[in-house]
Amino acid sequence: MRILITGGAGFIGxxxxxxxLAENHEVAxxxxxxxxxxxxxxxxxPAARFYQTDITDEEALSRVFDEFRPExxxxxxxxxxxxxxxxxxxxxxxxxxxxxxxVLTQTQRIGARKVIFAxxxxxxxxxxxxxxxxxxxxxxxxxxxxxxxxxxxxxxxxHEAQGLNFTALRYGNVYGPRQDPNGEAGVISIFARRFLxxxxxxxxxxxxxxxxxxxxxxxxxxxxxxxxxxxxxxxCIGSGRAVSVNEIYQILSNLTGFEAPITKAPKRxxxxxxxxxxxxxxxxxxAWKPSVTFEEGVKATVDFFRQQG
Numbered sequence: 001m002r003i004l005i006t007g008g009a010g011f012i013g014x015x016x017x018x019x020x021l022a023e024n025h026e027v028a029x030x031x032x033x034x035x036x037x038x039x040x041x042x043x044x045x046p047a048a049r050f051y052q053t054d055i056t057d058e059e060a061l062s063r064v065f066d067e068f069r070p071e072x073x074x075x076x077x078x079x080x081x082x083x084x085x086x087x088x089x090x091x092x093x094x095x096x097x098x099x100x101x102x103v104l105t106q107t108q109r110i111g112a113r114k115v116i117f118a119x120x121x122x123x124x125x126x127x128x129x130x131x132x133x134x135x136x137x138x139x140x141x142x143x144x145x146x147x148x149x150x151x152x153x154x155x156x157x158x159h160e161a162q163g164l165n166f167t168a169l170r171y172g173n174v175y176g177p178r179q180d181p182n183g184e185a186g187v188i189s190i191f192a193r194r195f196l197x198x199x200x201x202x203x204x205x206x207x208x209x210x211x212x213x214x215x216x217x218x219x220x221x222x223x224x225x226x227x228x229x230x231x232x233x234x235x236c237i238g239s240g241r242a243v244s245v246n247e248i249y250q251i252l253s254n255l256t257g258f259e260a261p262i263t264k265a266p267k268r269x270x271x272x273x274x275x276x277x278x279x280x281x282x283x284x285x286x287a288w289k290p291s292v293t294f295e296e297g298v299k300a301t302v303d304f305f306r307q308q309g
Contacts, residue, residue, distance in 0.1 A: 006074070027045075031044075031050070032052065036084060083185070132275060168234040172237065177300060201262060214237060222235070236282065239277070240276065
């Protein structure tokens with residue numbers, strides 16, 4: 001199949017690209033390489049076609065679709081930072097809503113059969129109950145969570161009005177090799193780099209906030225399964241295990257042999273105290289379940305950053 005991946009030079013998108021190419025699909029990447037977005041030249045698989053294009057640029061995106069003519073569009077390009085979304089909600093909406101509309105318009109125009117969309121657990125806000133599943137009420141507490149939820153409604157509308165199929169994947173906290181260790185999100189990559197450099201770490205709140213961390217390789221496999229399964233469905237993609245920041249600290253300390261000095265900080269805006277997913281719907285309809293344990297995933301992440309130097 002010909003598959004176009006927006007955000008394919010980013011952390012998650014690049015792993016999906018690798019998995020699609022390993023399955024012998026023809027892949028093209030659209031990425032604007034925005035500094036805040038995570039797109040990196042080192043992440044671009046040379047076997048994929050690359051277009052340095054912004055999804056908010058309607059004319060440029062149209063040219064890419066005309067040239068590549070994808071059968072499937074995997075939409076991972078996004079403004080993905082909760083912190084940036086709270087500081088600049090206009091930017092967040094421009095990329096995550098208007099950019100999505102450009103992608104959907106072009107997808108339908110050239111007759112592609114499906115969009116696979118990266119949604120987020122941030123659409124739930126503080127969950128009404130645990131574990132979170134697809135029927136848990138969505139009450140986002142950040143502009144980022146709002147725009148991801150809005151995107152799901154547009155996907156449903158496009159399917160009902162235009163017949164365009166979709167699969168949306170609500171991710172837990174994705175982590176693993178290639179995640180940016182310099183940003184404000186991605187505690188595992190940030191901590192891993194700092195532990196390896198024998199530097200101190202910041203722990204917000206009381207460190208007992210627990211999240212569902214899902215390994216990027218498992219996320220990429222869910223995107224492979226979504227090529228042929230899960231039409232017009234939304235899925236929670238998580239590990240089913242909640243891990244605290246304090247546990248992450250201890251695991252990294254054991255792996256690196258270093259006890260990083262800790263600086264305490266208050267709760268960040270939009271942060272959630274507890275979240276864990278029930279991914280049984282994905283197991284049933286996508287034939288997907290996580291295969292990498294948290295300890296294995298953290299070790300793979302540490303090994304990656306150790307090799308980076």
